[in-house]
Each structure stands twice: as structure tokens, then as C-alpha cells.
Amino acid sequence: MRDFTLFIPEYIAVASAVAILTAELVWPKIRKDYLAYATAAGALGWLIAAIPYIGNTAGNFENLLLTDDFTTYFRILAAGIVMAIALLSAHYLQNRTTTAGEYYGLLLVGGTGMVLMAASRELLTAYISLELLSFSLYILVGYLKRDRLSNEASLKYILLGAFSSAMLLYGISLIYGVTGTTSYEGIAEALAARDGGTDAATVVGIMLIVAGVGFKVSAAPFHMWAPDAYQGAPLPITAFLSTASKAAGFALILRLFTGALVVDAVEWRAAIAVLAAITMTAGNLIAIQQTNLKRLVAYSSIGQVGYMLVAIAAIGYGDAATAQSASSALLLHIAGYTVSTLALFTALTAHYNRTGDDSISGLRGLAETQPFLALVITASLFSFAGLPFFAGFATKLLLFQASTTDGLLWLVGLGAANSFVSLYYYLMIMRQIYLFDPAEGQTRFRPTPLLGALAGLLLLGMLFIGIYPQPVFEATDHAASALFEVSASVLASGR
Amino acid sequence: MEEAQGYVLLTGLGLPLLAALILLLLPSSQKMAVRYLSAVIGAILLGLSIYVFLAYQASGNVIQMELQWPWIEHVGFLGENGISLHLGVDGISALLTLLTGIVAFAGTLIAWKLEYRTKDFFILFWVLISGVYGTFFALDLFFFFFFYELAVVPLYLLIGIWGSTRKEYGAMKLTLMLVGGSVGIWIGIFAVVHEAGLGTFDLPTLWEAGRNGALSPEFQKIIFPFFAIGCGVLAGLWPLHTWSPDGHMSAPTSVSMVHAGVLMKLGAFGIIRLGIQILPEGAEFWMPALVVLGTIGALYGAIAALTQRDFKLISGYSSVSHMGYVLIGLGTLHAVGVTGATLQMFSHGVMTALVFLLIGALYDQAHTRDLSDYGGIAKVMPLWVIAYVMAGLANVGLPGLSGFTAEFHIFVGAFHTYPVFGGLAILAAAIAAAYMLRMFGVVFFGPLNPRWSDLKDLSPMETISAVLLILSMLAMGLWWSPFTDRLENTILNLPGVTS
Numbered sequence: 004m005r006d007f008t009l010f011i012p013e014y015i016a017v018a019s020a021v022a023i024l025t026a027e028l029v030w031p032k033i034r035k036d037y038l039a040y041a042t043a044a045g046a047l048g049w050l051i052a053a054i055p056y057i058g059n060t061a062g063n064f065e066n067l068l069l070t071d072d073f074t075t076y077f078r079i080l081a082a083g084i085v086m087a088i089a090l091l092s093a094h095y096l097q098n099r100t101t102t103a104g105e106y107y108g109l110l111l112v113g114g115t116g117m118v119l120m121a122a123s124r125e126l127l128t129a130y131i132s133l134e135l136l137s138f139s140l141y142i143l144v145g146y147l148k149r150d151r152l153s154n155e156a157s158l159k160y161i162l163l164g165a166f167s168s169a170m171l172l173y174g175i176s177l178i179y180g181v182t183g184t185t186s187y188e189g190i191a192e193a194l195a196a197r198d199g200g201t202d203a204a205t206v207v208g209i210m211l212i213v214a215g216v217g218f219k220v221s222a223a224p225f226h227m228w229a230p231d232a233y234q235g236a237p238l239p240i241t242a243f244l245s246t247a248s249k250a251a252g253f254a255l256i257l258r259l260f261t262g263a264l265v266v267d268a269v270e271w272r273a274a275i276a277v278l279a280a281i282t283m284t285a286g287n288l289i290a291i292q293q294t295n296l297k298r299l300v301a302y303s304s305i306g307q308v309g310y311m312l313v314a315i316a317a318i319g320y321g322d323a324a325t326a327q328s329a330s331s332a333l334l335l336h337i338a339g340y341t342v343s344t345l346a347l348f349t350a351l352t353a354h355y356n357r358t359g360d361d362s363i364s365g366l367r368g369l370a371e372t373q374p375f376l377a378l379v380i381t382a383s384l385f386s387f388a389g390l391p392f393f394a395g396f397a398t399k400l401l402l403f404q405a406s407t408t409d410g411l412l413w414l415v416g417l418g419a420a421n422s423f424v425s426l427y428y429y430l431m432i433m434r435q436i437y438l439f440d441p442a443e444g445q446t447r448f449r450p451t452p453l454l455g456a457l458a459g460l461l462l463l464g465m466l467f468i469g470i471y472p473q474p475v476f477e478a479t480d481h482a483a484s485a486l487f488e489v490s491a492s493v494l495a496s497g498r
Numbered sequence: 499m500e501e502a503q504g505y506v507l508l509t510g511l512g513l514p515l516l517a518a519l520i521l522l523l524l525p526s527s528q529k530m531a532v533r534y535l536s537a538v539i540g541a542i543l544l545g546l547s548i549y550v551f552l553a554y555q556a557s558g559n560v561i562q563m564e565l566q567w568p569w570i571e572h573v574g575f576l577g578e579n580g581i582s583l584h585l586g587v588d589g590i591s592a593l594l595t596l597l598t599g600i601v602a603f604a605g606t607l608i609a610w611k612l613e614y615r616t617k618d619f620f621i622l623f624w625v626l627i628s629g630v631y632g633t634f635f636a637l638d639l640f641f642f643f644f645f646y647e648l649a650v651v652p653l654y655l656l657i658g659i660w661g662s663t664r665k666e667y668g669a670m671k672l673t674l675m676l677v678g679g680s681v682g683i684w685i686g687i688f689a690v691v692h693e694a695g696l697g698t699f700d701l702p703t704l705w706e707a708g709r710n711g712a713l714s715p716e717f718q719k720i721i722f723p724f725f726a727i728g729c730g731v732l733a734g735l736w737p738l739h740t741w742s743p744d745g746h747m748s749a750p751t752s753v754s755m756v757h758a759g760v761l762m763k764l765g766a767f768g769i770i771r772l773g774i775q776i777l778p779e780g781a782e783f784w785m786p787a788l789v790v791l792g793t794i795g796a797l798y799g800a801i802a803a804l805t806q807r808d809f810k811l812i813s814g815y816s817s818v819s820h821m822g823y824v825l826i827g828l829g830t831l832h833a834v835g836v837t838g839a840t841l842q843m844f845s846h847g848v849m850t851a852l853v854f855l856l857i858g859a860l861y862d863q864a865h866t867r868d869l870s871d872y873g874g875i876a877k878v879m880p881l882w883v884i885a886y887v888m889a890g891l892a893n894v895g896l897p898g899l900s901g902f903t904a905e906f907h908i909f910v911g912a913f914h915t916y917p918v919f920g921g922l923a924i925l926a927a928a929i930a931a932a933y934m935l936r937m938f939g940v941v942f943f944g945p946l947n948p949r950w951s952d953l954k955d956l957s958p959m960e961t962i963s964a965v966l967l968i969l970s971m972l973a974m975g976l977w978w979s980p981f982t983d984r985l986e987n988t989i990l991n992l993p994g995v996t997s
Binding site: 331420423437472 | 569570571573574575618629640643644645647648651654655658659666670673674677678680681684685687688689691692
């Protein structure tokens, strides 16, 4: 039976999107920040509607989508991200465009795509959900029509995105050719049932899928689009790119790799480990040379993706218990990373609204002109670097600890060394903020109450996850165990 | 009683954080309020530290004043007591707590005259102090590392904003080297927690795992260098000491005091807590190397100090030299030597804090730290010179001052296990006498350079701090049984330490 009640939260999101698009159509002169508030309200409704699903028995929609705690976790994350992005776009977009309906509508649609990626348990559904998010992002990145950088970014992103989609589809078709099914469970069973070694088609198929998804989460060497897209996109969309699209990518990876491909772990785990090593090293080393803040954040987030891939490698190398605890720690790290990134971008948006400068040196003297924003930026950078009090310290330590398995200590060590490298360029930003006097003509200012409150809230969130992660960790633990309830039978049959 | 004492420890690490939070909310124009609040917090912490030291029963359990709050457990890979806020002191940390209280209070008073961004300074200062207390109290690996990092990170801004000579370079070098060291600790933590396989970060549980063979000797031998080098960077382990002279030269006075006085001890303390206690087999295997490096550090630091002309560089190198003794003492793995190492941590802490205080007091007026610019200072700054001579003599190891007690123990321990290195260590002490006496002659005595005729002597705040530090040196120098008694039980219970 088709149970349509499984997706009530998403109906709310999509209905809000349609309502917002219509509102601007009917009333073109509507104040653009009202649309932002409407989006945030819709996202809030979405989030609240998701809460009753926590802890429910998993709902299965036609073997295509699954609403378990894992999906619910990403629902709440997606709704929260969309809400924060909408709020921080309000003022930014008001001054830069004449239409905003599509922007906010696409935010909600993109968020829905993210949830569906987490819910998919079938390759084509996963692919379509991924494209739903990607297409929203292609448009959003180029939303500043008169801005050349924004146009360039969008074009680059579309071309490379289409290229990666092609690879992903090719991979999917190869796997389908070998196993005769696109359902994750079916794939796992078919892979486990083969006797004799793995054939080349499977390996090539898996590698193409890894490359395709690697593009989407901007893992090196498939990261080339990221810095340009980050730099050209409107600032709030840069935040959306570095939170939603990465979280969604990892949701898909987790579901796919634990559900379908885990039986063939020997085939891909080394590749993922190497990918993680290259990604974190390249991201952090290239970040050092950046002078533009958005590009720096792009490379720094590539580094973060490298850390997250360590957990995926651990799923391949470890036993079932390790795989589950690594997944749970990864979800925790994603939560901490998301909150920190949103906090950073809220502060940067408030700063950018005032100065219009997105170079690193544009931050000079911020400690004097706006100490609170300086504090929020410092906190989020420290969180990325994994320093105490802030989310990143606890989540990264737990992520690496959970991923430590016998074959993988080298990768975890490399991760620790990379966090050290990252501290250097974060300190270079701190240097501008705290050690230098403000540029001439810069005076003390106040962020708008909305951005100030949002930044404060996210700062508290960062502190909470950093100091007392137990509640969030329990939630991610439930989400991760939901992931493994399905694949427990798979694990038992294969390996 | 035990529980109530646990809350004292909690206050020790919580109060400075609370102070930082209150300061954050104060308007930055309220400089006097900031100072008074900080002085009061400093005094309370001093009282608390003295209480912790005195209340530690020499004849009781090794770990006292325990407090354990579950923090994160039964999730992911974490089992029972996975991560808990587990606090407690043993003899070693009780002594270092006392040191922290003394130096932090003295540092607060010295920072009284700071005018530039006073509020921000004290916020970072208290965060740092909280990190120091937390590291000494933590009996959980997660929180140990949490507070350890917390003590290191504020240094970048403290030196970068309020420092002097080449402050940005010094701050960056120091921060990167110290955080680079903690990468080693981090890797060590991952390896140990994974290998023990107990799903817990609780230190006493891991110590037990290290003793009963759950961590195999081969594993311990591989992982020990990660901890030893990681913590060794902070302890000024040669050849990873190079941040010390640069960092100390750049740092503002009270930061130098706390940094050389207390923070460097965190490194040596980490070698005990993580290295010797978790990985006794590894420690036994690698200790000769630590003794060699410690001896090189002691000699190198002393010889380098002999050739320097800048006050702060002399003290920076002298710190490297003295921390070398600490490493030699630990490396002996002999009860007397380890006792000496711990005493030396305290002794060097108060002595070097005093030295940096005095250098700061002089530099603030004269704006030069070059020895050859001075001469005959004793005529205009008698109190200053007396205090400096006390510190210098403690540095040299004159009987009656703390340096003698500490170094004597170290030499006895060293002669017991490594006679050759004991001899070399004594040679370093002789060189120390040379660089101290050279400084006395050039700066304090001789004809007064007329340029300095209007230098003022120590201010009341500086005098109070200096007296406090000198009293601590005298206490350990004249009557050391309260110190050694409290250490005895703890040190005999360290795995691998012979008596």
C-alpha cells in the first residue's frame, strides 16, 4: 500500500515553496524580506511536522523511500538549515535583486531534495533526489544575474555538475547490469550471492559512483568547481552549498555504502581512504594561499569533507560495530559542522552587508568595530580547527576516535595533522580581526537585530554541542542504528 | 567530605571561566572594575589552591578529592563512563595546583597596570588559567585534552596583541609549535582508547589497562613517543624548545610569568599522566632517550643563556635548561629523581615567574632589555635587585632556596640510574651560576649609568607579588617535608618507578 502520510513534512515544505512563488507573482511589489520570513516560517512548520516522526517505526514507501530515524534526522537538519539561510538572506537579497520568490522557493525545494536523498534506498530515486538539490543549487548560485562572478560560477557548476551526473549514472547502470536491480537491498543480496571474485564491471561501477558523489560533496580531486561556485554565489547560498549539499551528499553516501555496497567493502575502502587523505590534505594546503574569504571557506570545507570521508573509510575497514559507531559520529560531526558553518556565514553576512568586502583583509579590526561578530567568527573558526569549547572539538575527536580501526590509524593521524595545518590559516584570519586596527573610515556598527540574534543562537548551539554533546550524540546514534537495522541482515549475509 | 572537596576542584576550573564570562559582559570602559574583579578571583583561586595542597593527605589514597559526573556515555562506541567529568588530585597535581594559584595571583597583580584592552586581556587570561587547572585536575582523557588545548590557544592572542619585540612572529611560532605538539597527543589518544577497547576515556581505567597488559608492550613502545614528544614540546624538550625563547621574548610580563611558570609544567605533567601512567612499558623503554635529550637541553639552555644579552632571552634559555632537569628527573624513573623533577617544576615555576615579573618591571620604565645598557641599578632599585638576586640564587641552586632542594633530588636520582648524565647536569648548574653572576655584575653593580638615575623601585603591587613568590621559594628551600611527604605516596605508586 502506498502510505502518503509518510511525507507530511515535505508537503509543507513544497507547499510553502509554491505559496511563496505565487505570492510574488500575484503581488510583485511585496517586500522581499517578508518572503524570507515566510520561508523561515514554512521551514519551521516543516521542522515541527518532522518531530512526531522521531522514534517511529520505519515507514517504507514502495521500497523506494524509507522514513526512519535517519531520514528524520536529516529532515530536521534540512529544515533548520533552510530556516537559517532564509533568515540570513533577508537583508542581503533585498538590496541586490528585484525578484526573490524563486530564490526562497528553490531553497525549500533544495532542502526537500536533501531529505529525499537521505530517504532513498534505490539508486534512481537517489539520483533524482540528488538532481533536485543540484538543479536548485545551479539556479541559486547564479541568482545575482548582473554579477559576472555569479554567472561564471553558475555555468561552471552546471557543466561540471552535469559531467559528474553522467559519471554517476554510468556507475548506476553498470551496477544495475551486474546485479539486475537498483534497490540497495537487492544490490547487497546480489553482490553477496556471487561466487568467485568480483568482476571488473562492479569495480568500475562503484568507482564511478564514488567519483560522481565525490563531485557533489567536493572531494578532491573532484573539487575544482567548489572554490569558483563558492566565490561567485550570493553569500547565503555559499552557506547553503557548504552545509546542505555536503550533508545531503553524506546522507546519500551513508545510506548507499552501508546498505548496498558494504558487502563489497574490500573493493572500495582503500579508494575512499585515499580519497579522504587527498581531500583533506589538498583542501587544507590550498586554503593557506587564499586571500578571498569565500574561497578560503571553500577549501576549508573541502578539508572538512576529507575528515568526514575518514568515517566512510572506517565503515569499509571496521566490523559492524565500528561501522555503526563511525556513522553515528559522522552524523554528530555533520551537525557540529553545520551549526559552525551557519554561524560563520551569519557573521560574515552581517559584515558583508555593512562593508561589501569579502576579502580576508576586509575583516581587519573587526574586534573593534564589531566585537560580537568577531567573537562569533573566532568561535566558528576554532570550531573548524577543533579547539575546545566549540562543537568541532568534541565532534572531530569523537569522529576520529570512532573511525580508528586497525588499518586506519595512519589516516586518522593524517586527519589530526591536517587540523593542525588548518589552524594556521584560521589564525591568519584571527590576526586580521584582532591584531590589526580597523581600516580608515571603518567605525563601530551594529548588526541588524535579526542577524545578531541568529548569530547568538548559533554560537550557543556551537557551545552546546562542544561542551555537552550527549543529547545530540544520542539522536545521531538512533539515526545511525536505524541505518543499520536495515543492513544488519545484509551484513550477516555477506562479508 | 570527599565529595565536597571534589566541588572545590570544580570551582577551581569553573571560577576562572565564570570570571571570563562576567568580564565578557562588562563594558570595556570599566577598567577598574575589571581589575578588582580579577584580583578578587585571583585571591580566591590562591586560597583554593592552598586549600587543595594542604587538604591533600600525605598518608591517604593516591587520588583524593575525586568527583565524577557522567558526561557522555552509552552512545556510539562509548560505554559506561565513556567520557565523564572526572576530577581529582594526586600529590603531583596538588603541588602544581599550589603553583598555579601562586603564579596566577601574582600575574593578576602584575597585569594591574595594563591599560590597552584590559578587559580582553583578562578574559583570555582567565580562560588560560581555567585550562591549566582543568589539566591538573582532569582524570579523563577527553577533558585532559580539552583543558590542555584550552590553556594553549589563548596564548596566540595574548602574545599577539599585548606582546612586544616581534610579537606576531613569536605568537605564531609558539602557537603552531604547541598545537603541532598536541597533534602527537591526539594521535596517541586515538591509539590508546582504540587499543584498550574499553569504550572509555577514563584515565584510571586506562592506567589499569596499561599495567595489566591490555596495552601490549610493543604497542606501548610505539605510542609512547607520540605522548612524550607531543607534551615535550610544551615542556621545552630539546630540540623542540625553539618556541620558548622567541615566545617569552614577545610575551607580555604576566603572560610570560604564567607561561614559563605554569604552562611549561603542563608538558612535563602530561608526560607523567599520559606517558608514564598509561604506557609504563613504553616509558621504561624510551626513558634513556628522554634523559639524553633532557641533559642536552639542560646544557644547551645554560650555554645559550651565557651568550645572550637580552634579559628575557636569558630567562627563556634558562627555562629550557631547567626544564631539561625536569626531564632528567622523570627519565631516571627513580623515586628520588621523579620527586626532584616534580619539586623542580614548582621551584622553577615560582622562580621564573619572579624573574619575568622583575624584567617586566624594569622594561616598562627603561624600554630596553639589553644587559649592556645597564649598570649599578642596585643604587636606584634596591628592592628590585634583592628580589632578582633571590631568584638568581634559587636558579643557581643555593641551599636554603627551592632550587637546591629540587636539583639535589634530581642529581641524587640521576646518579643512581645514570651517573654520567648526573655529572653533566651538575655541569649545567655550574654554567647557570656563571650566567647569573655575569648578569649580577653587569647590571646590578658597578658604576651607575646616569641614564637610569630616575628609575623607580618596585610598585606596591609588584612588591606583594614578589614577596609571595620569594616566600614560596624559601618555604621549599628551608622546610621541604610538607612537599616531599605529599609526593612520596603518589610517586611510589607510579608504575615503573623504583625506590
